[in-house]
Amino acid sequence: MTSVLERLRIKPLEWVEDRPEGPVFRWLDTRLIPWEEVYRETRDYRRVAKAIKDMEIRGAPAIGVAAAYGMALAAYYSEARSTGELLEKLEEARRVLASTRPTAYNLFWALDRVAKAAKRAEPRGVDAIVRAVIDEAKKIHVEDVETNIKLGRIGAKLVEDGDTILTHCNAGALATAGYGTAEGVMRAAVEEGKRIRVIATETRPLLQGARLTVWELVKEGIEVRLITDNMVGYVMYKGLVDKVIVGADRITLDGYVANKIGTYTIAVLANRHRVPFYVAAPSSTFDPKLEGDEIPIEERSPDEVRTVLGKLLITVPDVPVYNPAFDVTPPELVTAIITEYDILTPPYTKSIPEMLRRAGRL
Amino acid sequence: MTSVLERLRIKPLEWVEDRPEGPVFRWLDTRLIPWEEVYRETRDYRRVAKAIKDMEIRGAPAIGVAAAYGMALAAYYSEARSTGELLEKLEEARRVLASTRPTAYNLFWALDRVAKAAKRAEPRGVDAIVRAVIDEAKKIHVEDVETNIKLGRIGAKLVEDGDTILTHCNAGALATAGYGTAEGVMRAAVEEGKRIRVIATETRPLLQGARLTVWELVKEGIEVRLITDNMVGYVMYKGLVDKVIVGADRITLDGYVANKIGTYTIAVLANRHRVPFYVAAPSSTFDPKLEGDEIPIEERSPDEVRTVLGKLLITVPDVPVYNPAFDVTPPELVTAIITEYDILTPPYTKSIPEMLRRAGRL
Numbered sequence: 074m075t076s077v078l079e080r081l082r083i084k085p086l087e088w089v090e091d092r093p094e095g096p097v098f099r100w101l102d103t104r105l106i107p108w109e110e111v112y113r114e115t116r117d118y119r120r121v122a123k124a125i126k127d128m129e130i131r132g133a134p135a136i137g138v139a140a141a142y143g144m145a146l147a148a149y150y151s152e153a154r155s156t157g158e159l160l161e162k163l164e165e166a167r168r169v170l171a172s173t174r175p176t177a178y179n180l181f182w183a184l185d186r187v188a189k190a191a192k193r194a195e196p197r198g199v200d201a202i203v204r205a206v207i208d209e210a211k212k213i214h215v216e217d218v219e220t221n222i223k224l225g226r227i228g229a230k231l232v233e234d235g236d237t238i239l240t241h242c243n244a245g246a247l248a249t250a251g252y253g254t255a256e257g258v259m260r261a262a263v264e265e266g267k268r269i270r271v272i273a274t275e276t277r278p279l280l281q282g283a284r285l286t287v288w289e290l291v292k293e294g295i296e297v298r299l300i301t302d303n304m305v306g307y308v309m310y311k312g313l314v315d316k317v318i319v320g321a322d323r324i325t326l327d328g329y330v331a332n333k334i335g336t337y338t339i340a341v342l343a344n345r346h347r348v349p350f351y352v353a354a355p356s357s358t359f360d361p362k363l364e365g366d367e368i369p370i371e372e373r374s375p376d377e378v379r380t381v382l383g384k385l386l387i388t389v390p391d392v393p394v395y396n397p398a399f400d401v402t403p404p405e406l407v408t409a410i411i412t413e414y415d416i417l418t419p420p421y422t423k424s425i426p427e428m429l430r431r432a433g434r435l
Numbered sequence: 436m437t438s439v440l441e442r443l444r445i446k447p448l449e450w451v452e453d454r455p456e457g458p459v460f461r462w463l464d465t466r467l468i469p470w471e472e473v474y475r476e477t478r479d480y481r482r483v484a485k486a487i488k489d490m491e492i493r494g495a496p497a498i499g500v501a502a503a504y505g506m507a508l509a510a511y512y513s514e515a516r517s518t519g520e521l522l523e524k525l526e527e528a529r530r531v532l533a534s535t536r537p538t539a540y541n542l543f544w545a546l547d548r549v550a551k552a553a554k555r556a557e558p559r560g561v562d563a564i565v566r567a568v569i570d571e572a573k574k575i576h577v578e579d580v581e582t583n584i585k586l587g588r589i590g591a592k593l594v595e596d597g598d599t600i601l602t603h604c605n606a607g608a609l610a611t612a613g614y615g616t617a618e619g620v621m622r623a624a625v626e627e628g629k630r631i632r633v634i635a636t637e638t639r640p641l642l643q644g645a646r647l648t649v650w651e652l653v654k655e656g657i658e659v660r661l662i663t664d665n666m667v668g669y670v671m672y673k674g675l676v677d678k679v680i681v682g683a684d685r686i687t688l689d690g691y692v693a694n695k696i697g698t699y700t701i702a703v704l705a706n707r708h709r710v711p712f713y714v715a716a717p718s719s720t721f722d723p724k725l726e727g728d729e730i731p732i733e734e735r736s737p738d739e740v741r742t743v744l745g746k747l748l749i750t751v752p753d754v755p756v757y758n759p760a761f762d763v764t765p766p767e768l769v770t771a772i773i774t775e776y777d778i779l780t781p782p783y784t785k786s787i788p789e790m791l792r793r794a795g796r797l
Contacts (some may be wrong), residue, residue: 107751241665272757275740275749277639277663283741283750291751299740299756301639302665303603303697307762310699335665337672341707342700378637378661379645381743387637388645389469389653394661395634400669 077218081251083289086130086138088145088211089114096149096207098142102129103247103281104382107288116150118143118166125173125180128279132248133322133358134217137179140170141210144187148206156195159202163191175369176331176399178323182357183213214250220355220413221252225261228318228353228411232262232269236315239272239308242333243285244320244353254353255318256289258411263295271297272308276333278377278396302335309346317343318411321354323368326361326429328404328421330354331368334397340406349408356412356432359425371398439580443613445651448492448500450507450573451476458511458569460504464491465609465643466744469650478512480505480528487535487542490641494610495684495720496579499541502532503572506549510568518557521564525553537731538693538761540685544719545575576612582717582775583614587623590680590715590773594624594631598677601634601670604695605647606682606715616715617680618651620773625657633659634670638695640739640758667701671708679705680773683716687725688791690766690783692716693732696759702768711770718774718794721787733760 078084085101098121099114113129115121121143124130130139147166153159167184174180187209194205232238238259242248245256253260262269271290276282283299290297300308308314317339323331330336330352343350360368378394380386410417410424414431417424429435440446447463460483461476475491477483483505486492492501509528515521529546536542549571556567594600600621604610607618615622624631633652638644645661652659662670670676679701685693692698692714705712722730740756742748772779772786776793779786791797 108748274665275639277637277665280749287750287754291754297754299750299754301696301740302663303636303639303700304757304759304762306700306703307696307759308757310762334663334669338665338668338700338704341668342703345703345707378663381747381749385743385747386470387642387743388649388661392649392653392659392661395666395670397666397669400666400672 077215081218083246083251083292085247086135086142086214086250088142088214098146100124100130100139101247103131103285104129106247106284116146118147119169121146122169122173125170131281132243132320133177133179134249134254134355135247136174136177137183137357138214138217138250140180141183141187141213143170144184145207145210148191148203153199156199156202159199160191160195163188163206174371176322176371178360179357186213217250217355218252221249221254221257223413224254224353224355224411225252225257227413227416228258228351229261229265231351231409231411231416232258232267232316234267237270237272237313239305239314239317239339240286241274241282241319241336241339242276243281243289245286245289247285247289248320254320254355256286258318258353259295260293269295271295272314273297273299274302274305274335275299276335277302280382281333305339306342309342309348314348316349316351318351318353321352321358322399324352324354324359324410324425325363325365325368326425327364328407328410328425329366329368330402330407331370331399332402334400337400337402340402344406350406351409351411352407353411356414356428356434359429359434361429361435366401366403368401370400372396373398439577443580445608445613445654447609448497448504448576448612450504450576460508462486462492462501463609465493465647466491468609468646478508480509481531483508484531484535487532493643494605494682495539495541496611496616496717498536498539499545499719500576500579500612502542503545503549503575505532506546507569507572510553510565515561518561518564521561522553522557525550525568536733538684538733540722541719548575579612579717580614583611583616583619585775586616586715586717586773587614587619589775589778590620590713591623591627593713593771593773593778594620594629594678596629599632599634599675601667601676601679601701602648603636603644603681603698603701604638605643605651607648607651609647609651610682616682616717618648620680620715621657622655631657633657634676635659635661636664636667636697637661638697639664642744643695664697668704671704671710676710678711678713680713680715683714683720684761685730686714686716686721686772686787687727687730688723688787689726690769690772690787691728691730692764692769693730693761694764696762699762699764702764706768712768713771713773714769715773718776718790718796721791721796723791723797728763728765730763734758735760
């Protein structure tokens with residue numbers, strides 16, 4: 074592990090190599106935060122897929138890294154004897170991992186990178202492919218942290234001393250390899266000596282704001298105040314919010330932003346109250362093949378809405394619900410997008426393709 | 436009890452006279468809905484005050500009726516021997532009942548009506564005051580139902596066959612004496628043969644939408660779909676909402692509407708998506724002495740936000756929160772206000788005083 078990973082205070086994802094029976098992938102089960110800090114590990118890529126699907130691991134960048142390590146496990150433990158057989162096994166693993174969650178673009182981006190690395194190593198034999206897949210996964214992991222740190226520094230320019238920042242869901246250490254996108258900007262601002270306050274929305278149904286963002290910011294010593302999702306209008310009306318910073322699960326070539334359900338509502342309120350609305354996302358969240366609001370949106374189990382975390386039934390059993398996990402915010406509501414390259418501003422039809430060309434992705 | 440009360444399918448509040456030891460006030464403990472249907476009763480007005488404060492009884496019109504019956508209990512069980520002593524006891528009861536919740540205007544309106552009735556009966560002696568207070572409370576109770584039915588019929592004109600109506604919190608049978616304001620409009624539309632669908636927001640922190648509105652509408656056979664509060668933007672963006680109808684806790688002379696926290700957010704979204712935003716409220720919810728957004732807003736216990744109904748801690752203990760129980764929607768976001776007299780439209784500075792003059796309140 075390189076030093077950038079060693080320096081992380083929260084390590085939600087780890088590739089552990091020093092095991093006599095071979096490497097394991099280890100992760101923090103974020104479903105149990107803030108009650109328990111439980112780490113799980115596996116040698117089976119199907120278990121990684123399940124961890125993503127069940128949201129033990131969540132947040133687009135974290136999903137990307139975990140999926141890459143899923144491929145690494147599939148390669149290491151495949152027992153394939155020929156490169157053809159191994160690539161077939163890897164293709165199967167990719168299909169299983171890709172079918173977990175449809176919206177987060179980093180998932181497909183990471184799987185694609187790993188698959189390409191495997192393909193490139195094919196002429197050098199089975200062991201070389203295994204090595205290449207593991208190396209690419211580790212590279213994606215390290216790059217995620219480096220990218221977040223860069224993005225954080227760039228974004229911190231937008232934060233002023235004394236700012237109150239509203240954020241939604243969790244785009245922090247627990248949504249990435251350990252530094253965060255939206256929370257990465259906050260971390261960087263605090264590292265620069267700026268005093269900030271955060272207002273965190275609880276983020277029903279799965280309460281990532283109440284559970285993860287609050288836990289993470291309290292741990293960092295950053296002042297945070299929790300609100301229910303329907304209080305966003307109130308705090309804006311009262312002038313309590315200077316900036317909104319959120320993460321993203323997928324951003325189109327023309328600047329439509331898919332992010333946790335509720336983001337669009339916040340963007341509309343920010344627009345009405347002239348509060349800057351910033352999205353913090355690495356280049357890996359951008360989908361160069363999509364334009365407009367046609368991003369596939371995951372609809373999850375109705376029981377997530379009918380209950381609180383499966384622990385408390387809060388309504389009449391079997392009442393119909395809507396449960397979209399994400400919504401799409403149109404570009405006209407987005408003040409700027411913070412990436413590891415630059416702060417992108419409108420027109421996004423110009424700034425996003427420019428950034429993606431710099432990233433070698435267009 | 437008059438026939439209008441007998442006809443109610445849900446009787447959340449009752450004055451029960453046929454008890455050998457004297458009358459009791461009986462109410463449905465709405466905190467236990469939808470899990471249990473528990474009715475409580477008391478002869479002590481302080482217990483009524485506690486039921487209001489703890490939200491066993493909630494919703495501005497229901498609070499008004501309950502407070503009036505609290506005065507009735509105070510009068511009946513006072514043991515005062517002189518009119519002066521009785522009026523003093525009643526004044527004390529009024530203070531206790533008035534201190535329960537600061538925002539709902541119907542509370543102060545009802546207490547005022549009962550106090551005036553007592554004062555008018557003073558020349559006729561102690562028993563006459565007791566009788567006058569009880570009669571006024573019963574009158575407020577019956578009038579609430581009659582008013583809701585009238586308001587419902589008037590509001591139903593705004594509802595078209597096939598409409599999907601979004602509502603927030605609970606402005607139904609469980610927020611009134613049994614018919615409802617916003618839900619009263621829906622009931623009346625259904626009685627007229629219109630087919631409607633309802634989208635109910637769960638309404639954190641106390642989940643009145645998920646618990647009460649869904650329970651009530653399922654009981655009535657009205658099609659309802661539950662969403663979390665942060666999905667309002669999504670369902671509007673998708674064009675799934677034809678109208679918004681909500682209740683109110685207090686409306687100023689110039690049309691500022693205090694209602695359950697989250698209402699303002701919905702109004703802003705409705706405005707952006709050109710969805711009509713209707714408020715349904717009886718004349719007793721209008722405060723003729725206030726203008727602008729200076730309505731006192733109740734801040735409730737932080738544990739309501741940190742937990743779900745005190746049953747499940749969802750965040751780091753002791754994290755600071757905001758917990759305003761209400762927000763204020765400015766008149767420019769309100770398409771119309773449905774009262775028992777008329778559908779009020781802008782300019783509210785004209786239509787509200789006109790209505791209050793008809794109601795003999797200005």
